[in-house]
Amino acid sequence: IGMRIRKAVFPVGGMGTRFLPATKALPKEMLPIVDKPLIQYAGEEAAAAGMEEFIFVTGRGKTAIEDHFDHSYELEDLLSSRDKTDELAALRAAIPDAGQVAYTRQQEPLGLGHAVWCARNLVGNEPFAVLLADDLIQSKTPCLQQMADAAAETGGNMVAVMDVPREHTGRYGILDVGQDDGHLAEVRGLVEKPDPAQAPSTLSVIGRYILMPEVFDYLGRKEKGAGGEIQLTDAMAKMIGEQPFHGLRFEGTRFDCGDKLGFLQATIAFGLDRDDLRDGLSTYLSEITAAG
């Protein structure tokens, strides 16, 4: 209660196999929606929610992410010599202050839970946020801010949740719901990727978490779960009953940008939200849908 969250963890060690061949030499998190890489949207959401330290759990082939959050002197020189001041300012604004960002490497992609565990020494003994950059959320108030506001009231663990069609429960961590006021749902149980017939509800966890540091104790057991991976869901489930645990039905639309269809939908939604693209894009969309 009254807790403050300062640190954000970005697990970016996944292989992105659903997006091959694009992700062979390019990290999935560097895929752009309109003109900004997914990881920058996630970083901006975390910064907007008051995060002060940004911890990236990377892997082999992910150096483009580190370069993205650093200066590029040639590029900055070029922009300034051409008087492109807006572009230059935007580029510089995206770079965290010195010492605000840390990178550690998940040497093997053993699962999301293992990726989060790799950040344990950088996080230490305090509550922290986890953001999966491939889940992109379009909302008025940044999703993590909504969660931090709710967690300031409830204390404990908080996950962002949304209802999904029952046939999709096998893609998500699913809540067993206790008390539910339609906004905050008490988490009574959690199960990773259940078959639709076994799923305790259709309320699904998406890639935003506020977690208590005790989760590292459970992750440290390195127990394998669904798909043979070390699952974050399984470690979270062990904290139920020990601390408050809630699912927040956030305001906004979530796009699964690690999936091709979700990525295309996000491109269109974010394109239509841009003043410089809205007219051209909506004209094009109505032309092709009329022709279809």
Ligand code: UTP
């Ligand atoms: P995904 O399930 O999307 O896996 O991971 P993936 O490897 O990134 O992509 P596909 O399914 O092969 O196409 C969910 C999140 O967990 C991270 C990913 O980077 C992504 O943000 N992750 C997953 C890790 O950091 N390490 C892992 O070992 C696994």
